[in-house]
Amino acid sequence: MLSLFHDQFTSVAAKGVSRAVSLAQELGNIEVTPLHLAAVLFKEPASLGVQLVQKAAVSGQNLSLDELQAALDKALRRLPRQDPPPSDIRPNGKFFAVLRKAQQLQKAQKDSHAAVDHILMALYEDADTGAVLAAAGLTRRKLEDAVKQVRGSRKITSVRDRAHGEESGARGMGRPKMTQAREKGARQMSKAG
16 A cells, blocks of 8 residues: 555655654554654654754754654654564554645645655644654744755655755755765766776
8 A cells, every 4th residue: 555655755755654664563563653754754864854853953943853752762662562563564544644644745835746844744744743743842833944944945856856855965865875876986987087
């Protein structure tokens, strides 16, 4: 069922969805929830989620990435578990509602694909996840402001779009480091040749 969404999301957003499923399996949870999605999107050091939290914190907001991650981890520990974990874990309805809301945001912004920032904003559609984020200091408003600062008016135009921060560094966040290294090597070889 999740495969239906993958071609409608940027590659980085789709990877985040897949990592949420993997996290739920690792934790032995009985279903994948929006909390799993939030946990993976705010975990990777170079992720857009982490960049947005840092941007909000630098803007004078009372916000700590460590506190946010700890709050998400605590909420995940409260989810039902099964030992051994189910062999076929599935997302719950709230998870799909978040993905549908991300797609609505994508369409409203006239982007070709739903991106990580759309998913991050859509997480507030789930009351449990929104409450954890807000309690840790990341209110919907703070996240909206940080997204606007990072994204500006740029549009998503392809599944691999890196125009608005879905990749580390000034070019955005999302492309694997190996791809960046290959491209850099190719540029250096073309200069040498």
